[in-house]
Amino acid sequence: MNKIRVTVWNEYRHERSNEEVKQVYPHGIHHCLAEFLGKEQDFEVRTATLDDDEHGLSQQVLDDTDVLLWWGHKAHDEVSDEIVDRVHARILNGMGFVPLHSAHYAKITRKLMGTSSFLKWRVGDDHERLWVVRPNHPITAGIGEYIELEREEMYGEFFDVPEMAELLFISWFKGGEVCRSGFTFRRGLGNVFYFRPGHETFPTYYNEQVQRVIVNGIRWAAPVHAVPPIQGKVEPLE
Amino acid sequence: MNKIRVTVWNEYRHERSNEEVKQVYPHGIHHCLAEFLGKEQDFEVRTATLDDDEHGLSQQVLDDTDVLLWWGHKAHDEVSDEIVDRVHARILNGMGFVPLHSAHYAKITRKLMGTSSFLKWRVGDDHERLWVVRPNHPITAGIGEYIELEREEMYGEFFDVPEMAELLFISWFKGGEVCRSGFTFRRGLGNVFYFRPGHETFPTYYNEQVQRVIVNGIRWAAPVHAVPPIQGKVEPLE
Amino acid sequence: MNKIRVTVWNEYRHERSNEEVKQVYPHGIHHCLAEFLGKEQDFEVRTATLDDDEHGLSQQVLDDTDVLLWWGHKAHDEVSDEIVDRVHARILNGMGFVPLHSAHYAKITRKLMGTSSFLKWRVGDDHERLWVVRPNHPITAGIGEYIELEREEMYGEFFDVPEMAELLFISWFKGGEVCRSGFTFRRGLGNVFYFRPGHETFPTYYNEQVQRVIVNGIRWAAPVHAVPPIQGKVEPLE
Amino acid sequence: MNKIRVTVWNEYRHERSNEEVKQVYPHGIHHCLAEFLGKEQDFEVRTATLDDDEHGLSQQVLDDTDVLLWWGHKAHDEVSDEIVDRVHARILNGMGFVPLHSAHYAKITRKLMGTSSFLKWRVGDDHERLWVVRPNHPITAGIGEYIELEREEMYGEFFDVPEMAELLFISWFKGGEVCRSGFTFRRGLGNVFYFRPGHETFPTYYNEQVQRVIVNGIRWAAPVHAVPPIQGKVEPLE
Secondary structure (H helix, E strand, C coil), X not given: CCCEEEEEEECCCHHHHCHHHHHHCXXXXXXXXXXXXXXXXXXXXXXXXXXXXXXXXXXHHHHCCCEEEEECCCCHHHCCHHHHHHHHHHHHCCCEEEEEHHHHHCHHHHHHHCCCCCCEEEEXXXXXXXXXXCXXXXXXXXXCCEEXXXXXXXXXXXXXXXXXXXXXXXXXXXXXXEEEEEEXXXXXXXXXXXXXXXXXXXXXXXXXXXXXXXXXXXXXXXXXXXXXXXXXXXXXXX | CCXXXXXXXXXXXXXXXXXXXXXXXXXXXXXXXXXXXXXXXXXEEEEEECCCHHHHCCHHHHHCCCEEEEECCCCHHHCCHXXXXXXXXXXXXXCEEEEEXXXXXXXXXXXXXXXXXXXXXXXXXXXXXXXXXXXXXHHHCCCCCEEEEEEEEEEECCXXXXXXXXXXXXXXXXXXXXXXXXXXXXXXXXXXXXXXXXXXXXXXXXXXXXXXXXXXXXXXXXXXXXXXXXXXXXXXXX | CCCEEEEXXXXXXXXXXXXXXXXXXXXXXXXXXXXHHCCCCCXXXXXXXXXXHHHHCCHHHHHCCCXXXXXXXXXXXXXXXXXXXXXXXXXXXXXXXXXEHHHXXXXXXXXXXXXXXXXXXXXXXXXXXXXXXXXXXXXXXCCCCEEEEEEEEEEECCCCCCCCCEEEEEEEECCCCEEEEEEEEEECCEEEEEECCCCCCXXXXXXXXXXXXXXXXXXXXXXXXCCCCCCCECCCCC | CCCEXXXXXXXXXXXXXXXXXXXXXXXXXXXXHHHHHCCCCCEEEEEEECCCHHHHCCHHHHHCCCEEEEECCCCHHHCCHHHHHHHHHHHHCCCEEEEEHHHHHCHHHHHHHCCCCCCEEEEEEEEEEEEECCCXXXXXXXXXXXEEEEEEEEEECCCCCCCCCEEEEEEEECCCCEEEEEEEEEECCEEEEEECCCCCCCCHHHCHHXXXXXXXXXXXXXXXXXXCCCCCECCCCC
């Protein structure tokens, strides 16, 4: 069996500059993600970060990646346009893409969405429930009715996202808001799954249900099959 | 200008048998709905109820209706299958349909949806916020960010509804739930808009924002134009 | 590995009464379908026909079925309503459903769709090309750009189908028509895939690409996981 | 009644450099479009072209535009990124956008779609039929079953377009291809309608049905109502 080659990309700035975040993710969010993903026998996991050469995303790395995870927040602008274009081309060519939390506003996610990616938010801790609104989907497998997170940052509507194939999760926040928190769409040959939770000051990525969703999401986003090159200019049927 | 011919259908049982409901809607929910709809200059409004002859829905009445509103709850089973089929045929033929609240489980709504229409619920009073998730839609015009209802019955996910063209509202409930509370879909030539609020013991249909959504929904659901008869068996292009 | 339990349902009337059809499918369309499906190592295949007791669809058979294929044409009306309701309930409960060709008008398909299922048609032979409009989908895996069928019955637009999750194939017909010929939707916990080709007088189900699509469609429609029972009435948080 | 302020943007190069095109559109495609649009009493029409100062799309012009039409083909690259960003921001803020024909590959369309916008094509003349697959939509009002164009350029599938709210037209081409030729989607507060026909060497925009679709599309895409400013950071419900 061919393994699914996963690359976990992380901005990796908060964890080095903010003591509170360092407490939660001492080796960086990418390390936490890679650790639980590495336990899946069909995954082959590597990491890359903003401050790596070419942000860790050389053409070779992308060519060898089936699914790319993305976590970024305060340095979206420092991601080079050239590498954003490279990642975009690779997604259109079939690589799966799973932006997490504040990566809704990453250059690459906005380029895929075509919208402003604007949303409502509240820094602070807010009780969240992620309700499953599509229980028979591969990404929600094993989750039950909802995921409960005692403390998370709030993201709320209106969340400017594009038409989507499937809405999977809707969040409830104690403070009075809702959010379309998990959904899929397609661009070119690439599958995209956005998943909301994961503020850097909370231990969200240690939550087993959240981990399960991300694992499911990677399996769902992986290319199902090689697509033969598509022909542009063609001759008519005679 | 041709007026939009609106028929408001109501089960009209709770209001006659339950004192609490009678207090809120002394002349029936249909009367309350017809009253505010009647103020719109482009609407021509009539009502019909379960206990009328043919439930008030003769072929003539349906032929003369552009948009049918439906409120029902405890007597879904008493609606005759023959009339359900008649209403269904008329919707496929272009009549708009706006099921309200517990009409999600009306025979006609289930026949249109093809699903179980199952949902989670809690009788009692629950603080509800209906968040607009599509602000530039004709149905959400003039609503702002959300509608706040101090007391409503809770409906929650998983709500078994079909693929839809447009999700317009998501409800937040203080008790911890969310619900896809306003959405549109199409069947045949008919437009359908489901809108959640309206438990019989609360004065929801006196709320001006709720009224505005229903008015907008009727204008949206009205047939936009006559569709010429569609041909079945055809000859090939030679 | 648990096998996918497939039940192939066929009306099985044309093949017994019409010499032309008997030539193409001497043992019935169900037999042809079961034969190539039976070669898949992860499938366990059985057949059922209209004239079997309970149409071959006892509650036990349905409970033991993961995906149900359906071919019917001239005797839709002879399928009992009770069994249609039974199949519908089982689909809502998670069984996959794959209606083929004229099964677009089967009682069960119309009950799922909620539309008229009306379409345009021309009996006769028409050159058809089924273009893939979603190349990275599991159901189109291995198909390339299109499937070419030298002779098929024409089905054309307007085809009255509901909002759908995914449009996979669009047919071109030499006579001048197009048709949405392969698409998926969901009802309750059940996945549905409609696939157009398969007129009884043409050897369509011997075509290897058509076979591949049906095999892919079954794997796609199979329930991905057990969904725990969903609670209706609930208590509020805190 | 407030008029719908329409701006017709045209690359306007083919018409000045190619005799064949000049024959068909002596004053430019924008002039032809503006002429029939100008007959609608509720439209106020202006034009803009690539070689105008700021491509004719100053901030003031965009602020005064409700719906922007776009025709471009051989000089997509000459449109400045700054103006593309300006147009994009205005669409997200509510301006309707109607890209025509080869504008599927305009920078602004690709920025909205997030896909490659790749398609199959054949220069030459091909008989086209645009089948209506959603007869009760405002954009298809008055069109009947299809539009027939004796001569057009072929565009075919796979056409890399994003998930969409509504598929309205599917083209049939005599040479053996199909194309999703008319569809709508939404980005931010802006409505987008793509419509395929309009190769520069054929008199497509003189066709009355094509004109009707474009007129309908503009009315559909116009902002339905002012959306109040949406708040980002918010306080919780206490």
